[in-house]
Amino acid sequence: MPAVRHRHHHSTSEDSSGMSRGSGSPTPAPSDHAFAPAEPPFGRGHPFHMAIVKSGNHPYLRALIVFAPLGWLAGILGGPTQLVFWFNLIAMVPLMALITIAIAELSATLGPFLHELLKATLGNSLELMVGFVASQRGQGRIFHSMIVGSILCYSLLVLGGCFLISGYDREHLYFDRNLTSIMSSLMIMVCIALVLPGIMVTFPSLDTLSLDAVVTSHEVRMVSYGIAIILLILLAIFLLFQLKTHAAIFHVAERTGRAQLEESDTESHRGDVLPEERPVVFTPKTACLALAGGVSCLALCTVYLIDSVSAALERGTGTSFPILVWVPVVGNLTKSFTIVVISRQGHVEAAVRTILNSVLRLTLLVVPVLVLTGWSLGQSVTLQLDNFEATMLFLAAMVTNHVIHEGRTNYFDGLMLCGTYVIAGVAFYVCPGISPNTDMATVVDPLP
Template identity: 45%
Template sequence: MSDVRGYGQQARQADWLEPAQLHLLRHFTWYPYRAMRTVLRSSYVNSLLVFVPVGLAAGALGWADQAVFLLNLLAIVPLAYWIALLLGDVAAQTGQVPAGLLKATLGNTVELAVGIIALRQGRIRIVQSTLVGSVLCYSLLVLGSSILFASYNVEKLVFDQLLTGIMSSLMIVVSIALIIPAIMSFTSSSESVTTDRDMLTMSHGTAIILFILFVVYLRFQHKTHACLFQNVPGDGSSGNSHDVAEDEPPAPTRRRLWAAGGILIASILSIFGCASYLIDSIDGSAKALHVSPAFLGLVLIPLAGNAAKYAALIAISRQRQIDVVIRTVIGTILHVTLLITPLLVLLGWILQQPMTLDFDSFVAIVFFTAIMVMIYLIQDGQTNYFEGAMLMGTTCGYCNAETLMQVTFLVCIRCYSTIDCFNRLWKVVAWCHVADQEDSNNNQEDQGGS
């Protein structure tokens, strides 16, 4: 019985993927998901569960900010994995569109939790950095490493160009819509309240449009053009139908669904608790590391929150199922940009927080160029390991650029402080010299008068 239960859980390893993509996977071998079960359900991930109570206790007891941040950062890794694992059991019992909506929201629980908590505290830059960091990790690091592992010993990999082109076009439209407020803020010379009000109005309008576009995208994916998501070229896809049918897992029982739902709710609440202490300790940790809090939101939080998904996609890519990887990466980026981002903007509207799409100029440039680089490399329907290495190199370049900006800022602050000290010292010396001159003149006048 335990074997059946374990095998059913194994088959749900890919349930953060789109329903149509799961249908496609049944035309392939289930070996990648057995590999994911070996990797992700092993002691490496489960051992991190010990950090969940430790991280919550550290935050409640008021430990040092660095310890609280690190412990809760490690705690969200297994929690995010178990949410993705259990979400499949729950979403499988709903319709295609509700399942897609569930996976788009709860599949990005870390971004949603960090965004909501930071938004309630008015930490707008952290919200924006976390969202952009998630997009960067998927578009550059995850896709690049997956392509590298999938094609390191082959000349090229070929994937479906039609659907990839459609989804890439949608990403271009969304990325342009997201950076228009930042461009408007950058080119505006006014700092008046009217400009801020206009920025809020534009951001709210853009969020509503993106949310409507997400609803249309769900209908396009699951209703009107579902056939596009069910046609993937692959090697030997038609020869294993009998084997695949034998390997498909049994449907979950009602008791297991209730258990999955309960554990799912507990995991979500735990992520919100860890995210709360994570945000509370981010300032002290950033000060200790000599970086900005936005940098931690741009790099570390997205990496930890999606680490299990990254490992799973790399496991799939090693079986050369690059179509599934590319569509999953693009689908996740669209979920973040079409649903999570506008949802947080509208939530800020409700909470009376100035949550806008006015990203920092560096973050906006990084976001747009990352999307453009990814689309340019996959637009021809084929790829190789060198393109994967370029994507990973672009990630390192962006991180180094951000680090260089932080170091430059610190050096400038320290240089300014040193120069300011010299200026103050020079003013004191000059004042003393002037005082001595005045005393000398007064003495001479007194002597002349006598």
């Protein structure tokens, strides 16, 4: 990555005298400027971008890019599957950092809508690439495991890490209750939609004597395609809600977080953590080139990574644990670490919103796009998840909603979320693996 340049920026203080905690979360006072936040909710002024640039340009992280050619070479030469897997997985860490930085640098050029769309697609390049490669090779179980693993990683491990690291020396952490309630409720609804095809097969009609009561693979596919289309429509409406009709809610939450940050800094004597300088890494042209190069290299790493996992599963020497745990945790390591860092700096509001947005982008865009792409290419890609994975997905959504719905939390809530993720990881580790070529829907065809 190129050296970081800086643009000087003089931050302005905001009046937080109108803040109230009577309801358990800060409430901004009415103001003529309530709908004009001092900083945009995206781009170089956002705390996430400031932190990802600093983390992504660390010399140790940039040095990991050497694992990309090593992983390709090991895959071409047919090296040990574990070696191929870990070389290509480690290479994804700096590649995902490069992609994330390039997208943030393009934000000022693209505007909020295109920037949000780009973050939902290439910002989730890891999940998108794994899902696309696995689906094209008829390995739908790997695609499902990757999506479930990423959602669990964000909603349990990363969110719990934010609360644990940020709140161990504070009584409470506060964030906007109204906004998180909207986003977490949407996440629960989407998770219910994702597990619905599996529920249809697991709990068929009580009329067990009739062949019409059996859920067929065709019906599972039709329901999956219908859900995918509805999720895309829901995404379009959510973007309209977020960027147009109710943009004020998001802007007020941003101002609330800043006022809370200033109050927290006064109490803890940490000084102003809002940066005085905004790092600039790429121009729009070089950002496009970096994005194209990063995505291309990531796609090649994904191919060899999927091949190594598939070979291990086919030989019966592995489980779905690598895709459920190692790929989401290691592949998104830089992004997850950055979210925890900005939370510790006092931007808890921004961290929670980034996590919820990451989950919503995965479920509202990446999943339906992969399902509909498989449909258009004649691949049987459905939303029928493994029963255990679907159960964990639904429980994670419920636990997350319960923790954040009051608009305040503490370090013990974070510890519980992390503990839940560890327990789930242990269960995934001992759970028998499913053949990557197995499509659960194929076993429910009626008898001729």
